[in-house]
Amino acid sequence: MYGNPLEPDRPPDGTYIGVYPARHTSIHVNWHLPEGHAVPHLPAIPEPPANPPDYWFTDTMPTKPTRERGGPWYLLLFVPVALSLATPLYNRLDPRLFGMPFFYWGQLTFVVLSITVVTLVYHVTKVRRR
Amino acid sequence: MTVPSISDHQVELTIFVALFAFVTILGFGASHWRRPAVPHSLEQWGLGGRAFGNWVTWFLLGGELYTAYTFVAVPALVYAIGAGGFFAVPFAAITLPIVYIFLTRLWSISHVYGFVTPAEFVRARFGSRTLSLLIAIAGILATMPYIALQLIGLEAVLKVMGVTGPWPLTIAFAVLAAYTYNSGLRAPALISIVKDVLLLWTVIAVLVVVATTLRGWSGIFDAASAHFAATPNPGDGLLLTSVTSHINYLTLVLGSALALFLYPHATTGVLAARNRATIKRNTAGLPVYTVMLGLIAMLGLVAIAYGVKPIAGDRNTIVPVLFDTILPNWCAGIALAAIGIGAIVPAAVMSIAAANLFTRCVYREFIRPGATAAQETRISKWASLWVKLGAVAVIVFLSPQFSIDLQLVGGVVMLQALPAMVIGLYSAWPHRWALVAGLLTGLVTGLIMLYQIPQVAADGRVLREHFGGAGWPLSNLGFDTTVTVYAGLLALAANLAVTVTVTIALRSAKVPAGVDITLPQHYTADEGDPQLRRMSELVDGVRHEGAHALTAVRSRDRSG
Numbered sequence: 250m251y252g253n254p255l256e257p258d259r260p261p262d263g264t265y266i267g268v269y270p271a272r273h274t275s276i277h278v279n280w281h282l283p284e285g286h287a288v289p290h291l292p293a294i295p296e297p298p299a300n301p302p303d304y305w306f307t308d309t310m311p312t313k314p315t316r317e318r319g320g321p322w323y324l325l326l327f328v329p330v331a332l333s334l335a336t337p338l339y340n341r342l343d344p345r346l347f348g349m350p351f352f353y354w355g356q357l358t359f360v361v362l363s364i365t366v367v368t369l370v371y372h373v374t375k376v377r378r379r
Numbered sequence: 380m381t382v383p384s385i386s387d388h389q390v391e392l393t394i395f396v397a398l399f400a401f402v403t404i405l406g407f408g409a410s411h412w413r414r415p416a417v418p419h420s421l422e423q424w425g426l427g428g429r430a431f432g433n434w435v436t437w438f439l440l441g442g443e444l445y446t447a448y449t450f451v452a453v454p455a456l457v458y459a460i461g462a463g464g465f466f467a468v469p470f471a472a473i474t475l476p477i478v479y480i481f482l483t484r485l486w487s488i489s490h491v492y493g494f495v496t497p498a499e500f501v502r503a504r505f506g507s508r509t510l511s512l513l514i515a516i517a518g519i520l521a522t523m524p525y526i527a528l529q530l531i532g533l534e535a536v537l538k539v540m541g542v543t544g545p546w547p548l549t550i551a552f553a554v555l556a557a558y559t560y561n562s563g564l565r566a567p568a569l570i571s572i573v574k575d576v577l578l579l580w581t582v583i584a585v586l587v588v589v590a591t592t593l594r595g596w597s598g599i600f601d602a603a604s605a606h607f608a609a610t611p612n613p614g615d616g617l618l619l620t621s622v623t624s625h626i627n628y629l630t631l632v633l634g635s636a637l638a639l640f641l642y643p644h645a646t647t648g649v650l651a652a653r654n655r656a657t658i659k660r661n662t663a664g665l666p667v668y669t670v671m672l673g674l675i676a677m678l679g680l681v682a683i684a685y686g687v688k689p690i691a692g693d694r695n696t697i698v699p700v701l702f703d704t705i706l707p708n709w710c711a712g713i714a715l716a717a718i719g720i721g722a723i724v725p726a727a728v729m730s731i732a733a734a735n736l737f738t739r740c741v742y743r744e745f746i747r748p749g750a751t752a753a754q755e756t757r758i759s760k761w762a763s764l765w766v767k768l769g770a771v772a773v774i775v776f777l778s779p780q781f782s783i784d785l786q787l788v789g790g791v792v793m794l795q796a797l798p799a800m801v802i803g804l805y806s807a808w809p810h811r812w813a814l815v816a817g818l819l820t821g822l823v824t825g826l827i828m829l830y831q832i833p834q835v836a837a838d839g840r841v842l843r844e845h846f847g848g849a850g851w852p853l854s855n856l857g858f859d860t861t862v863t864v865y866a867g868l869l870a871l872a873a874n875l876a877v878t879v880t881v882t883i884a885l886r887s888a889k890v891p892a893g894v895d896i897t898l899p900q901h902y903t904a905d906e907g908d909p910q911l912r913r914m915s916e917l918v919d920g921v922r923h924e925g926a927h928a929l930t931a932v933r934s935r936d937r938s939g
Contacts, residue, residue, distance in 0.1 A: 323480065
């Protein structure tokens with residue numbers, strides 16, 4: 250009996266280093282709750298075996314995300330949005346560029362600004378690899 | 380303008396057919412590209428294996444967001460009313476920052492649970508099959524007319540070369556259906572690269588021609604300005620002329636931007652990406668297409684300056700006729716092929732996205748819950764075939780105006796999925812029944828509003844009583860004003876109001892909400908995250924191929 254409930258006689262794909270206590274524990278995780286039940290706490294992760302292989306992570310579920318810290322930088326993303334929505338600001342013919350009225354090349358500039366801002370925010374909020 | 384004939388356009392037609400044959404070969408060959416170990420799973424067929432990197436994602440998203448219809452209809456609008464048609468540029472400019480934040484979250488949660496469609500995410504977040512079914516239906520309904528519109532773009536191109544009748548369209552789509560069935564999302568991904576090369580060539584060619592004739596851009600704008608001054612419509616011109624047009628412009632920009640990434644084909648392109656960084660870099664890179672779109676929009680003004688007239692009153696033929704007029708034969712052939720191929724790429728992706736929605740949210744939920752990966756893929760393949768056939772049938776047997784009307788309705792319909800998806804990405808506070816009520820309210824309100832909008836000609840005559848446009852006049856509420864607001868936004872406002880009030884009511888009445896099986900840290904998960912294991916791996920100890928997490932849960936329940 251193997252782990253895949255759809256095909257119990259088929260060995261799992263991939264290779265496993267060490268024993269995985271999948272169907273042999275008494276822990277029964279039931280995501281599919283009947284109606285009317287409040288959201289339960291998650292059960293604890295099963296205890297690792299006595300000699301765990303190197304790859305085993307005991308804290309596989311961190312309690313809060315440890316990813317990108319953006320905060321104030323994300324507010325910068327509003328700048329091109331606000332500019333593009335401020336129609337009275339760019340609804341004019343002059344100054345012209347290559348003969349194009351400002352209404353047209355100005356909005357194209359906001360697009361370029363959008364690219365710049367998003368690239369900037371991306372680089373600043375990238376996860377720093379330790 | 381006389382009706383064009385094939386004999387005058389032999390060079391163009393030859394180049395067009397040759398390029399189409401080339402992309403057909405590519406389409407069939409795409410199934411061998413990045414060939415996976417297990418080809419018959421929905422993630423492989425419908426999402427290309429979730430492994431598209433920066434460049435391929437850029438080409439794919441660009442190909443499906445900047446469609447042939449966009450390149451044909453936006454200049455046609457600029458030709459008709461001038462500045463108001465340029466809304467496509469700021470709309471794309473404001474969409475991308477919004478997408479940067481929201482869609483990376485959607486990608487992460489879909490990566491953890493193996494979601495192929497956004498409606499599945501709603502099911503997991505709010506625990507409501509009804510809500511996810513409604514969103515799936517909204518997605519399918521909104522996408523199908525969009526596919527038909529690509530056919531209209533292709534038809535306009537064929538008309539210019541003198542090819543008329545339903546058979547060329549049907550053959551083109553039959554071939555498209557064949558290689559999409561075979562290769563899935565890989566086919567349009569590969570073909571979009573070709574399309575972009577051709578499009579870039581076209582844009583450069585047009586820029587060169589404009590720069591060297593008619594005194595460059597200043598000549599173009601002077602001619603256009605004179606033309607608009609001579610028309611009876613006071614609302615057209617090189618600039619937005621009144622408060623009405625400002626507000627119409629603003630609400631159209633905002634409404635289109637909010638709806639764009641709710642469309643299933645846009646989320647399909649995003650979910651096919653390899654990791655969060657790919658999406659972020661593409662958010663920065665996709666606006667390059669918008670710059671191209673801006674230049675193409677200005678082609679509407681170029682058409683005015685060159686005195687181009689539409690064929691038989693069909694304004695969608697403006698751009699193809701312009702290419703035919705100002706570019707040399709061989710160049711025009713390349714340009715027309717660029718538009719034609721630009722029609723089949725999004726049609727393919729949209730049909731795949733609609734098929735995925737049907738398979739995951741209708742078939743696997745309600746018809747056959749234990750479907751294996753191979754069965755899912757087969758159902759999806761057939762569904763995408765039927766969707767394309769339906770689109771061809773609509774174009775061939777019904778008028779094109781019908782498709783345009785349907786697409787208008789589709790845009791308003793799609794926007795109503797916003798509360799569930801966008802609020803759902805950050806919080807499970809809305810009650811599922813409130814969301815259902817809100818969605819239905821928004822749908823009904825939007826449809827009523829669209830029904831009330833007449834199409835008025837420049838001199839005030841009413842051309843059509845109903846479904847005449849997207850701007851709903853506020854005078855219907857009793858205000859003494861000519862301001863019109865995009866109907867979709869008003870319907871969305873009604874939707875949100877109902878959602879919030881009903882949620883407050885239901886929560887205070889302690890009506891049980893659905894179970895949210897997602898965890899906060901999953902919304903920022905990334906590819907190869909060492910602290911992440913797929914839910915199915917952790918709980919069952921097996922590597923599942925994606926979305927069987929939810930199926931595995933159910934079958935385990937049954938076995939007790």
